[in-house]
Amino acid sequence: MKQEILKTKDLIKKYKDNIVLNKVNITINKGDIYGLVGSNGAGKSTLMNVISSLTMKDSGKVYLFGKEIAQNRDSRNRIGCMIENPAFYPNLSAYDNLKYYCILKGIIDHEKIHEVLRKVKLDNTRKKKFKQFSLGMKQRLGIALAILNNPDFIILDEPINGLDPLGISEIRETLLQLQQENITILISSHILSELYLVANKFGFLEGGKIIKELSKEQLDNECSRCLSIKVNDIKKTCVLLEEKLNTTNYKVLNEQEIRLYD
Numbered sequence: 001m002k003q004e005i006l007k008t009k010d011l012i013k014k015y016k017d018n019i020v021l022n023k024v025n026i027t028i029n030k031g032d033i034y035g036l037v038g039s040n041g042a043g044k045s046t047l048m049n050v051i052s053s054l055t056m057k058d059s060g061k062v063y064l065f066g067k068e069i070a071q072n073r074d075s076r077n078r079i080g081c082m083i084e085n086p087a088f089y090p091n092l093s094a095y096d097n098l099k100y101y102c103i104l105k106g107i108i109d110h111e112k113i114h115e116v117l118r119k120v121k122l123d124n125t126r127k128k129k130f131k132q133f134s135l136g137m138k139q140r141l142g143i144a145l146a147i148l149n150n151p152d153f154i155i156l157d158e159p160i161n162g163l164d165p166l167g168i169s170e171i172r173e174t175l176l177q178l179q180q181e182n183i184t185i186l187i188s189s190h191i192l193s194e195l196y197l198v199a200n201k202f203g204f205l206e207g208g209k210i211i212k213e214l215s216k217e218q219l220d221n222e223c224s225r226c227l228s229i230k231v232n233d234i235k236k237t238c239v240l241l242e243e244k245l246n247t248t249n250y251k252v253l254n255e256q257e258i259r260l261y262d
């Protein structure tokens, strides 16, 4: 069985009378790139803030690395976050911006900066100032900041928002490389087609509720063109499909329902 990196149990967050997270249950396993999909205001950032302890929950539980976070503050040190745009100095280079954060976080080994810049492919930007970066470069610097403390799990809020296909593919490459290094990733977007390019598991958040959690394979099945047929004799229908229509490209969903993909 895969190791659970994050599990939430009936998570509730309210702002006054507004229930922003309504009994949210999600599970992220080691090595997943988990795509959190939801329209504006669905609660994505709030969920990420609660998971990373930047916002207090009202009730429910968050388990990180198998332990409830309330009892395991160390687990926070194993997380890296990019929630909302990180503050970078416009007149500083990528290296100098990260050096500033190293000082803030007490990271002494500045070789680490070169290492994370290599990982996000910003090691050749030299003296170029942050304000001269493309949006994709800015987002990748945000990811570099998120991995500065060697996390096992990173949380990235909308890192592919507004990027062109090239920018998305650069982020995708970076995320896949991090996944290879055993880093588990939670990433959000309101555009499923963009998330589809990078994630292997998806949670659909709507009005503060997770309405579906699907693997990529399940999502492909759900989205493929098919004919859903309600029948009262499933066995007879299968025989009919195979013998008369000469197809086995169908799936029996339950005693009364078949999906025909041909």
Ligand SMILES: Nc1ncnc2c1ncn2[C@@H]1O[C@H](COP(=O)(O)OP(=O)(O)OP(=O)(O)O)[C@@H](O)[C@H]1O
Pocket: 015, 020, 038, 039, 040, 041, 042, 043, 044, 045, 046, 047, 190
């Ligand atoms: N600090 C706050 N005080 C009151 N309401 C808030 C606060 N933060 C978020 N909300 C409300 O919670 C709901 C969810 O907001 P959230 O930012 O989590 O959604 P989102 O899915 O990340 O949206 P977007 O894609 O626009 O960032 C919204 O109705 C928002 O107005």
